[in-house]
Amino acid sequence: MNIVKVSRRDFVKLTSAASAGLVLGLQFPRSARAAEGAPFPLGTFVEVGTDGIVTIYVSKSDMGQGVRTAMPMIVAEEMDANWKNVRIRQADLDKKYGRMGTGGSSSVRTMWTPLRQAGAAARAMLVSAAAAKWSVDPKEITVSKGVVAHGAKKATFGELAEAAAKVAVPKEVTLKDPAKFTIVGKKANRLDNPDLVVGKAHYGIDVRVPGMLYATVLRAPVFGAKVASVDDTKAKAVPGVKHIVRLEPHGNEAPWAGVGVIATSTWAAMKGRDALEVKWDKTGDETSAKLSAAMLAAVAGGGNPKRIRNDGDVDAALSSAAKTLEATYEVPYLAHATMEPMNATASYTADGLELWLPTQFADWNAGAAGGAAGTKNVKVHVTLLGGGFGRRAFPDFAIEAALLSKAAGAPVKVQWTREDDMQHDFYRPASVHRVVAALDAHGKIAAWHHRMAGPAINSWMGQGDPAESEVFDKEQLPPIANARLEFANVDSVVPRGWWRSVENTFNAFAVQSMMDELAHAAGKDPIEFQLSLIPAGYKVEEKGVVTYDADRLRRVIELAREKSRWGKPLPAGRARGFAAWYSFHSYVAEVAEVSLDKNGVPRVHRVVTAIDCGIPVNPDGVAAQVEGAIVYGLTAALQGAITIEGGAVQQSNFHDYPLLTIDRMPVVETHIVPSTAAPTGTGEPGTPPIAPAVTNAMFVLTGKRVRKLPIVA
Amino acid sequence: MTKLTINGKAHEVHSEPDTPLLWVLRDELAMTGTKFGCGRGFCGSCTVLANGEPIRSCSTALQNVAGKKILTIEGLSPNGAHPLQRAWQAENVPQCGYCQAGQIMSAAALLMKNKKPTDEQIDDAMGGNLCRCGTYQRIRRAIHRAAEEV
16 A cells, blocks of 8 residues: 655655645646536636626645635735635546645645635636727736726626637736735635535535445544454344454554444434444553653663754863753643534445545545555545544544455445543643753853653654654744754554644643743743843745745734733732743744632633734634634643543543533633735644743642643643 | 334434434434434533433434434524524634534524523533534634624
8 A cells, every 4th residue: 555654844845846836737627527508617616697697616634724715815905806605516536626634724825825716817818808809908907806807898707718618728927016916915705604504514424425425434442453353243232243353553644543334324323333242452561650750761871862953062061151041841642522423424335446535645545445445436526524633633434444445345424422532632742841951140041961762653654754743843943052962762552643733732832931031031021031031033835935924923022022011019918920932934922820719729810922924814714713713722732632542532522521611711812914925824823822821820829840741630 | 113203304214213313313214414422421522402402313312312303413404594604604613623513503502592601501501512523612612703693
C-alpha cells in the first residue's frame, strides 16, 4: 500500500508549493457540462449559470473554520461578482484542485493567490465575451456586482456566461488593488447558516446511500491488542444484525484491531456489538504515572536528548548569571473530542471504492482506504465536518468503512460512539519541559536552556525526526545570545496526532510561563519585560521573503495591553495574566482576567485578544476562530486530560473528559490589527497563549506557579 | 409499531420499542437534523422537545415517547424564520454547526417559558448543551436577540 505521509510542517510547505499556479494552467473540460441549463465553467473553481448564479467550488474541508465562506469571498472579490448571487459546492476529490488536505491553518493562506487568480480569470473571460459582443476594447469595460458594462451597454454575468465559457482561460491575470476590495475584509454571514439553523446541513453522519447498512466496530480497548477469539452467537441473534467482520490494524494510521457488526440500523449494530464476546490477545502495562516518570527522567538528564539548537555558550552564561530560574512544566495527553463522533460511509464494488467522508484529508484518506481495500479507483465526496481539530486528518475511519463495505457487499456507514472516539484517537502528545533561564545584572535574559521530552507525533507516525514535530521554532523565542533547545523522545503505546495548534500548545505554555517567571524575578511588568526583549526591526527572511516580523508581535502586545486596560484597577479578587505567541504565520497576544472560587478553581471572566493575521478575509470569521481557539485551549488548560492505565484510555465520555460549558465562558474580545499583508492562519493561533495567560494571572492571585496542566486535576 | 406526532404530523414507526428516539428520527424517518453526540445525555446535541419539554433523544427510548408530541429542528418553523433561527444567523453563531440544532431546541424550550431570560437563566437552561467550537458567547447574544423579537 502506497500511503502519502505528511508531517504538519511538510504539509504546510507542500500546500504552498502545490497551489501556486494550479488554477490557470488547467481548464475544466467542456464535456463536463452534461445537461442543458447547467451552469458554464469559467476555469476550475467557477461556474456561472444563465440565471447569473455564480457557483464556487470549495476545495478545502470546512470543520467550522469557515472556509466555505472565506474562500468564495476571495473568488467573488476578484470577479466583481454580486455576493448575493454566490453559491458554493463542496468539491469532490479531484487532482485538478491541487492538494485538498485541510490543516495547519493554511487554507486561506495557501489558496489566497490561486483563488484570486481564479476569480480574476473568470472576470477576464466575462469581459472578453462582452468585448467581442459589443466590438469594444476590453480595457474600457467595467465590472461591478455581477454586471459588465461599457458606456450605456450592460450585460449580466448570466447573459455572458455561455460566450465567456468559450473564451480560453487566460494564462496571466491582473489582480485587484486590495484598497479597492469590497467583499474581502468586510463581515460576511456564513453561507451555510440558512441550512444550519433548520437541520439541513449535511454532515458525514447524515449520509444515506441506497441499500446502505449500518455498522459499529468493537475496537481493542488496549493499544496494540488484537482479536484472540470472537464468540458472536448472541450478536448474530440480535434482530437486524447481518454480518460480523474481523478487522486488522493498518499500520500507524489505522492502528485499531476490532470486530465490526453490520446491521440494518445503527441501533441494531450497537446492540449487536454489545452482545459480542471478544477476547483480546494482550493486556497493557503503560500508565500515565510511568510515562510522566520517564519524561521527568529524560529532562533531568537521562534519555539522550537530541540537541536542536545551541547558540552561544549556555553553560558559561548560566554559571556567571546574576539570577537563575529553573522550572519544569508538564502537560497530559488530550483527545480532540469533535462533537460529531467519527463516521464514514463507503461503497465498495468491482468498479472501485466510493467514500462519503467528513474528512480533513480527502486525498490521504482516499489513498489509504483504497490501498486497504485493494483498489486504486477511489471517489471521495467531502461532507461537512462536525469539528476536526486535526482528528479528521487520519484515514482510520475511512479504511474501516471501506473494508466493512467490501465484506458486506453493500454500502456501509460506520458509526463510532463517543466512547469509541474518546478511546481511539490520535492524541495531543503529553510532554515535559525543563527550562533553566538566567537574568543578567540588567534584568535581561542571559541564557535559556530548554529540554523537552515526550512521545513525538513523528515517532508515532514513523516518519522524520521525532524532534521536528515537537520543538518550537526560532521565531517563537526572542533573540537570546545563549540558547539551547533539546528534545528526548519517550516511548509510548498511545497514538499521537495533530491537535489544534499541535506543539504550540505546550511550547507556548512552557515558554510564556517562564517569561512571566523571569519578569517577576527581574521585578518588571510582564508585558514591559517581553516588549523589552523584542528588538526593533527584527525580521526573519526565507528566500528574500519576510516570514517573521517582530514589530508585528510588538503591535499585538501593545494592542492587547491597551484594550485590556492592563495595569488599571480590577474588582477585588481578580487579576490579569498575559501571554503572546506567534504561530501559523500570525501574531497573537492575550490578556486573561481571572478570579478563584473558594476551592481555588479559576474562573476566567474576560479574555482580550489582539491578532495580526494579515488581511482578515472575513473579520467576523476571524473573531469566531479566535473565540473558538480560546475555548479549545481553555478547556484543556482547566480540565483536559487523557490518562492511561493498563495501556488503555481511562476516559470515555463527557462526564470524565468535560468540555467547557456556557456558564464558564469568558467574554472574549478580539481586536484585529488592520493589515495589507497577505492573509495568514486564524484557526489555531488563538489557542497557544490562553493556558499561560490564565496561569500567569493565577500567580498574581496566589503567589504560586501552576506548572502542570490541567489546572484542575 | 409506535404512534407519535412529530412536527405536527402523525407517524407510525416500526423501530424496536427500546430504540432511542434519536435513531428512530435519523435512521427510520431520515430526519437527520437531530444529532448524535454522546449517547448518554451529556452533550445535548440530540435535544428535541416532547410535549414542550427538552429531552435528550439519544437516551430516551421510543416506548417512552409513544403518543407524545415531538418537535425537532426541522419543525421549529416552516421556513427557518423562528426568531432563534434568525438570531442564530445574524450573530453567526455556528462554526462547525453540529451541536446547534440541539442548542436551538434548548433555547426554544427556554423562551417558551421565559420571554426575557437573564444571562444567568440562559446559563442554567443551556448548561447541558456542549459546543466544542466555543460558540457560547454568540449563543447568549442570539438568545437575547431572539427574546427581543418574541
